[in-house]
Amino acid sequence: MSKSFEVTLQKVVDHSYLIEIGEHLFASLIRDLQQGLLTGISKYAIITDSTVEPLYGRPLLELLRHEGFQVELFSFPAGESSKTRETKAILEDQLLSHAYGRDCCIIAVGGGAVTDLAGFLAGTFGRGVPSLNYATTLLAAADASVGGKTGVNTPVATNLIGVFHQPRKVYIDLAAWRTLPSREFRSGLAETIKHACLSDEQFFAYLEANMDRIVTEDGELILDAGVCEHIALTNCRIKYEVVEQDEHEHNLRQILNLGHTAGRALEALSGYRLLHGEAVAVGLVIQAKLGVKFGYMTEEEANRVVALLKKAGLPTELPEYISNRALVDKMYTDKKVRNGRIRFVFQEGIGRMKLFADGSYSVPVEESEVMELLEEIRGS
Template sequence: MSQRFQVELKKLVDNSYEIEIGEGLFPSLIRDIQGGLVPGVSKYAIITDSSVEPLYGRPLLALLRQNGFVAELFAFPAGEPSKTRETKALLEDQLLSHSYGRDCCIIAVGGGAVTDLAGFLAGTFGRGVPSLNYATTLLAAADASVGGKTGVNTPVATNLIGVFHQPRKVYIDLAAWRTLPVREFRSGLAETIKHACLADAKFFEYLEDHIGKIVSPDGELILDPETCEQIALHNCRIKYEVVEQDEHESNLRQILNLGHTAGRALEAVSGYALLHGEAVAVGLVIQAKLGVKLGYMTGEQAERVAALLRRAGLPTEIPDAITNRMLMDKMYTDKKVRSGRIRFVFQDGIGAMKRFADGSYSTPVEEATIMELLEEIRG
């Protein structure tokens, strides 16, 4: 005869946090922690990469120490190939060797790879410690600032291992955008265009009208301040409105994966020679053209998506070195795959997403249909 005991652990957790958008936000960060933003913290760990370390990591470390805070800086080699379990373990070992424990706060300073990796570390170190994100790239502002999804890449797939861990606050430093290589900035524009495609037709039109105010046709960054601020605000608002309804990606949040089924596969198959946004740009075009084939959007709408991506200086074609078979095989590692079938999320025209009869925002697409489309794209 067995005995049973029910463990009741129902609780309401408030994961709300503020996003501050502006230029030169280090003083604001210092004021926030002086004001008790992260109570009970005795040590701060700045996590950054080798590119951001001299520009923002070291100055923030000096500022923290000048204001009487105990802080250290931990950096890893810049680039998506470093976003791995091995890098996370090395950082954890460094934190432990410096006597960091549950009374610490992680400050992630950098782009999406930094906030993804540092957020995952914060979510598991000491079974979870508070974190702050200081976003220095458009990609981090567009994709990593809202939602709390963290993770690392493996040889099999990208971002398949991680946790949901919400930061206590996010700072989006628009001044940092001027330090970015043009290719990195364009990469962030892909996620911005994705947001317009999936949720806001007027924002899509705004980007069509204003893209020339942030990047010129010959590729130089212009970065009109008002336009940059509008882009940052719209990115945060669109992503927030999705995440608020589906924090843990049970259904609706899948729409933020627009362009990523093929895009993430391209990124991995290229050995990360393609930046994340470059791969997503091609993935958006594949999704749009597949959507035309399946009747979810018109050819004219798909061309508007491709044209805007091209004007942003982003690629819209599959690199010749990547075969259709290579791309197809890698798509089977996508996190939306169910019962061995590749699933896509699709635009419903421009500014909305297709919801299917079963209530889901993703739908399986047969391999033969995808292969046919890939062959058509190659012409």
């Protein structure tokens, strides 16, 4: 006769953290560490990529060492193609070989690929160690710095392997945006436009009116300080309002996947020739035009979305080198897929998301309907 024993593990965990937005925030980070932001930490590991390392990684390393912190830097080749389990394993082995243990803290310095990878590493190393995010790109500020979703890509799917791991604090350095190549900055604008599409019509109108104060259609960066700060703050607010209600993506948080069903597939199929935001921009166009077909938004509203993406210098057309068939097949690896059916989240107009009758924010879409729309887009 079998016996059972119940393991009761109910607990309340406070994952709150501060996001600091400003310019040149190394001094603030060091002051936080000196004033006890973290306790029980004896070693720090800066994780960055080959592009950010000379600009921000090495300078932070020297400043921390000058202040007496025990810290080392670990770098990996820049680019989304390096955001893999293999890279994570290499970094883990490097940390272990340098005697890092559970009394360490990970400091992620860079863009979205760095914060995604370093956050995943922090969430599993020693079964979880604290981490800080120092975001140097608009993409990291808009997306990766808030919400605690971390992960890596595989040849089959993007970001399907990962954990939820909230940082202890996030630093968004607006001065770093001025060091970005124009294309990288514009890529980050796609996530900003996505946030406006899903949650804030007033912010969408603000972007329409002020886009030319930060970037021209031909890609020249203007970066008006006031507009940049407003964008950073609003991105954080919108994402926070969603994450606060659904930290682990049971339903509502799916809306942050707007444009990503097709976008993630395009990004992977391009071999990362398309930057994340460029792929998401095309994904936003696909969902908007599908939304018009299903009556969730008007043609005029969809045209506003396309026009704003173009104003930001982002692509709105499907790449010729990716076939409709390949794109649809790749969509089946999206994390929203259930029972072998592709699911989309949709705008309801501008600034709202469609909530379906079953209480879900995502809905299955027939493959034939997606294929039909893709053919229309290519023919238009």
